[in-house]
Amino acid sequence: MKYITLLLLGALVLGQELTTEAIVDSMLVVMTPENARGLSRQINKTSSGAVRTLEYEYYADKGGEDVLMRYTKPNKVKGTAFLMTNHADDIWVYFPRTRRTRKLASHANKQKVQGSDFAYEDFAGGRTWKDDYTHRRLPAEKADEYKLEFVPKPEISSSYSRMVLTLGKKDFFPKVIKYYNTKGVHEKTLYMQDIKLIEGYPTAMTMVMHNELNGTETRMETLEMTYSVSFPKDFFSEGNLKK
Amino acid sequence: MKFSFNIGVASLLFLFALTGSSQAQLAFSGYSEHEVDQIRTSAQFYSGYNKFRLDMEQHPDARVSIYATLEAKRYFGKTSWLLSDFLPVASSIDTTFVMQDSLTAEYLYTVLEYGSLMITVGKQPLSIGTGYIWNPTDIFNRKDMLDPTYELSGVSALRLQYSGSRGDLDFIAQPFGDGSSVTAYLAGTTRLGHFELTGLAARRTFQSSGTAEAYDGYGGSAVGELLGLGVWAEFLANRSGNSGTFKSEWTAGLDYTFESSFYFMLERYHNDRGGIYSPEDGYSPVGVFDYLGGFNRALAGDYQFIMLRYPLGDLHSLSLWGIRNISDDSYVVAPQLSLSLFEDVDADISLYLFEGSANSEFGTQQLGGRIRLRLYY
Numbered sequence: 305m306k307y308i309t310l311l312l313l314g315a316l317v318l319g320q321e322l323t324t325e326a327i328v329d330s331m332l333v334v335m336t337p338e339n340a341r342g343l344s345r346q347i348n349k350t351s352s353g354a355v356r357t358l359e360y361e362y363y364a365d366k367g368g369e370d371v372l373m374r375y376t377k378p379n380k381v382k383g384t385a386f387l388m389t390n391h392a393d394d395i396w397v398y399f400p401r402t403r404r405t406r407k408l409a410s411h412a413n414k415q416k417v418q419g420s421d422f423a424y425e426d427f428a429g430g431r432t433w434k435d436d437y438t439h440r441r442l443p444a445e446k447a448d449e450y451k452l453e454f455v456p457k458p459e460i461s462s463s464y465s466r467m468v469l470t471l472g473k474k475d476f477f478p479k480v481i482k483y484y485n486t487k488g489v490h491e492k493t494l495y496m497q498d499i500k501l502i503e504g505y506p507t508a509m510t511m512v513m514h515n516e517l518n519g520t521e522t523r524m525e526t527l528e529m530t531y532s533v534s535f536p537k538d539f540f541s542e543g544n545l546k547k
Numbered sequence: 548m549k550f551s552f553n554i555g556v557a558s559l560l561f562l563f564a565l566t567g568s569s570q571a572q573l574a575f576s577g578y579s580e581h582e583v584d585q586i587r588t589s590a591q592f593y594s595g596y597n598k599f600r601l602d603m604e605q606h607p608d609a610r611v612s613i614y615a616t617l618e619a620k621r622y623f624g625k626t627s628w629l630l631s632d633f634l635p636v637a638s639s640i641d642t643t644f645v646m647q648d649s650l651t652a653e654y655l656y657t658v659l660e661y662g663s664l665m666i667t668v669g670k671q672p673l674s675i676g677t678g679y680i681w682n683p684t685d686i687f688n689r690k691d692m693l694d695p696t697y698e699l700s701g702v703s704a705l706r707l708q709y710s711g712s713r714g715d716l717d718f719i720a721q722p723f724g725d726g727s728s729v730t731a732y733l734a735g736t737t738r739l740g741h742f743e744l745t746g747l748a749a750r751r752t753f754q755s756s757g758t759a760e761a762y763d764g765y766g767g768s769a770v771g772e773l774l775g776l777g778v779w780a781e782f783l784a785n786r787s788g789n790s791g792t793f794k795s796e797w798t799a800g801l802d803y804t805f806e807s808s809f810y811f812m813l814e815r816y817h818n819d820r821g822g823i824y825s826p827e828d829g830y831s832p833v834g835v836f837d838y839l840g841g842f843n844r845a846l847a848g849d850y851q852f853i854m855l856r857y858p859l860g861d862l863h864s865l866s867l868w869g870i871r872n873i874s875d876d877s878y879v880v881a882p883q884l885s886l887s888l889f890e891d892v893d894a895d896i897s898l899y900l901f902e903g904s905a906n907s908e909f910g911t912q913q914l915g916g917r918i919r920l921r922l923y924y
Contacts, residue, residue, distance in 0.1 A: 350861045356890055378890045379576055379923040394741060401602075402698055404674035407743055407770045409777025411804045419861040419887070461775065463806055486806060520861055538663060543710035547660070 324441045327450050328434060330476040331469070336367035336431050337505050342529035343376075348420050349521045358418055359527070363535065367431045370540035373417075381418065385545045388413075391432045392425050398545035405545055414463045420522040421492060421513040425463060436460045437467075448473050464491075475499070477506040490516050503531045577601045577616075578923045583624070585916040588632045594624040594646070600653075610661065614671075616654035616701075622646045630839070634846065635829045635906045640836075654701040665708045670701035673719065675732075677770040677779035680852055680870075681816040681844060683796040684768050684781045686732060686751040687721060689844040692870060693879070693899070713737060723752040728761065742771030751785070753842055762787045777802045794819035800852075807857075814852040821848020824875045829906030846908050847874035862887040870909075877903020877910045891923040 322330070341363050348356040359377040364370065371392070374385040383400030395408040413424035433439070437454040444451040450471045456462040465488055470480040481494040492515050496508035511524040538544060583595035601617045626646040630636045656669025676682030680695045687702045704721040714737035721730040734747035749764040766783035780799040786792060800814035820843055822834020830846065838846045854868035864885045871878040883897040897917040903910025 348861060352860065354862060356862070356887070379578075380891050380893065382576060401672075402674050403672045407677075409772040409775075409802065410741070411772075411775055411777060411802075414804050414806060415808065415810075416858075416861070537712070538710055541710055543663070543665070543708065543715060546665070 324439060324452070327441070327452065327471070327476065328439055331452075331471055331478065332367075332431055332434060334476050334506050335478065337531040338365065338367060339533050339535065340364045340368075340529065340531050341533045343527040345525040345527055346418065346420055346422075347523040347525070348418075349523070351519045356419060363539070365535055365540060368427070369431070371427055372540055372544070373427075375418070386417075386424070387540060387542065387545055388424060388427060389540060392427065395424060396542050396545060403546060405542055407542075410461065421515045421520055422522055422524070423463060426494075426513075442468065444470065449479070450476075475506045477508075492516060502529050505531055573603060573605045575601065575603055576924065578921050580919065580921045582917065582919040585914075586625075586632075586912065587914040588912050592625040594622070594626065596620050596622045596646075610659060612658040612660075614654055614656055614658070615652065617650070618653045619650045621648045631911070633911060634835065634838075635908060635911050636835050637829070637832065640832055653698075656701075663710045665706075665710075667706040667708070668704075670703045671706065672699060673702045673704065673706075674699070676781050677768045678781050678798040678816075679800060679812060679814050679854075681798040681814070681850070682781060683783040683798055683818070683844075684734075684745070684747055684749075684766055686730060686749050686764065686783075687719070689841060692845065692850075693881070724754070728752045740771070742769055744769050747783075749783070749785075754840070760787065762791075773801075775803070796820070810854075810856040812852075812854040816845065816850045816852075818843060818845065818848045821874065822846050824907075826875075826904065826906075830875075830908075847872050849873035859884075872903070872908045875903060875907035875910075877901070877907035879909045893921050893923075895919045 342361075344360055344362055346358045346360065348358075357378070358375060358381065360373050360375045363372040369389070369391055371388045372385065375381040375383065385398040387396040387398075388394070392413045393410050395410070395412055396405055397408060398405045415424060416422065417424055417427070433454055437456050437460070439452055439454045442451040442453050450473060452469045452471065454467045454469065456464065463485065464483050465486050466484045468482040468484075469478045471478050477496065477499060479496055481496075482490055483492040483494070485491040492513055495512045495514070497512065498509040499506050500509055501507070507526060507529055509526045513522045513524075515521065577600040580598040580600070581595070582598075583593060585591070585593050598618060598620045603615045605613045607613070627643060628646075629641055629643055631638070631641045652670065654670055654672060656667055656671040659666040673685070673687050675685040675687065680690060680692055682688070682690070687704070688699045690699065691697060702721055704719050707716075707718040709716040714735055717732070717734045717736070719732040723729060730750065730752045732747065732749045734745050736743060736745040738744070744767065746767040747765070750761055751764060752761045762785045764783045764785035766781070768779070768781040770779040772778065778799075778801045780797065782795065782797040784793045784795050786794065796818040798814060798816045800812065802810065802812040804810045820837065822830045822838060822843070824830050824834075824847060834843075834846065837843045850873060851871045852868070854866060856864055856866040858864045866883040866885065867880070868883070869878055869880040879902075880900045881897050883895060886894045886896070888894055895917070899912070899915035899917070901909045901912045901914065905911070
């Protein structure tokens with residue numbers, strides 16, 4: 305947060321517009337706190353109008369490099385857990401009834417998370433956006449917003465050919481993310497809503513992912529979140545999935 | 548209604564339920580399941596069951612967890628079958644088996660955690676290996692080839708698992724029925740890039756002609772990714788006694804998910820000890836007994852498996868899978884519809900199409916169908 309303040313002060317003093325790099329750096333600072341622990345509710349709405357509600361515990365460290373999710377509701381999936389390390393390059397899934405852990409290949413990160421409009425790779429963004437994507441600034445619709453385009457580098461395997469982010473100039477936090485599939489078609493839009501400051505970090509208390517192609521929608525509601533958390537050494541490990 | 552009932556276990560569970568303290572809340576969950584099967588062999592029959600499963604867990608301490616699972620199962624329809632209804636057995640060794648109603652403690656185990664060490668003792672679920680249908684390195688269990696993801700029976704064992712920064716160690720000891728010996732398993736797992744590699748040594752004790760015999764096995768497994776494909780393999784070389792020849796059992800598979808969410812999986816299995824088949828005589832009685840007695844996890848020595856799956860909307864999926872017995876050139880093909888009817892209600896509808904000569908594994912049956920409904924609570 306101090307880095308953003310310095311940047312803004314610098315820009316004010318010098319009367320200069322921020323560079324694209326500075327905007328991306330500022331965005332990543334607010335989007336990727338070092339550690340996080342939370343409880344979320346996921347509401348899936350299908351094109352036929354059916355609704356499914358799930359709740360899960362969420363743990364992340366190293367700015368989202370490692371993520372552990374454990375479902376608490378409904379009864380059908382209670383205890384099912386997913387571990388994603390190396391920005392979802394390695395994925396394990398744990399089934400509590402059989403106490404079986406299965407390692408999935410990275411192609412599995414294209415699959416939907418429990419039938420939602422989020423894919424596993426959607427949870428793995430964060431700091432990879434700087435290293436794995438090229439980025440450029442686009443004209444924004446509003447004066448108080450930035451608009452950035454991210455394109456995965458050729459060596460990166462992604463379901464998306466590009467992503468377009470709209471950020472607020474005040475807090476550098478994304479308000480809207482548009483995902484384009486490998487055919488260049490606008491496939492999904494993520495709306496970050498009800499932004500609150502939690503422990504100094506802007507946090508979207510509601511995220512809505514809308515599938516533009518089939519009309520389905522998934523709503524993620526943050527029920528609890530803290531960033532002042534540290535994890536034991538082996539927390540993000542296969543062994544911890546069973547605990 | 549006949550019961551298979553352990554009064555001691557039932558008493559233990561009753562006490563377990565009553566003595567849960569306010570600090571150690573007893574949590575209940577489970578499901579009720581209802582299944583009906585239509586089977587056509589020489590004639591057409593229906594069969595099925597109603598099952599109720601109760602899972603209980605208690606955490607009296609941050610490092611101690613106690614788990615118990617009770618299952619009640621009641622059959623209906625045709626419950627008395629001949630082996631020859633399902634397998635190509637000669638009339639001289641054909642026998643009747645009866646599906647009996649049961650009430651059992653399927654799992655009853657305690658987990659103790661000491662830092663990186665986890666100790667599990669009791670009748671517990673064991674899932675070992677990387678294969679989807681066949682797991683050569685799993686010396687404790689055998690999956691149903693036509694239903695490989697179904698829960699397996701508990702195994703009474705002591706298990707020690709150690710998770711380290713460089714890898715994991717896993718030791719399992721299962722006492723043999725008469726207390727004269729144990730089945731033991733020791734494995735070490737490490738990670739190399741996107742691969743997880745396991746090496747293991749095992750001693751498996753089994754019943755043969757009324758006496759306990761053992762064989763030693765050495766092998767391993769791997770799971771990871773190659774050229775974007777998920778890949779896995781398991782291998783176990785085993786021999787009876789110190790002078791016997793090593794026989795091998797292995798499986799290998801791959802899978803992939805396309806951007807359209809279309810998914811496919813292939814798996815291949817081989818067992819040197821598989822039953823010997825001839826088109827004239829069918830399977831040797833030894834091969835049939837080795838399979839029925841649990842010594843072999845499949846009747847024959849060579850199989851192929853393929854599965855294709857595509858989501859139907861967000862809640863349902865359509866699968867088509869098939870298993871081919873390479874040894875006798877028979878196969879089964881099964882389209883399956885998986886439905887999420889309500890939040891905690893799932894249904895599976897499957898059709899089984901069997902093809903093969905009369906004395907082949909999948910040629911014994913003609914057609915089958917299954918509807919399974921599961922309600923979670």
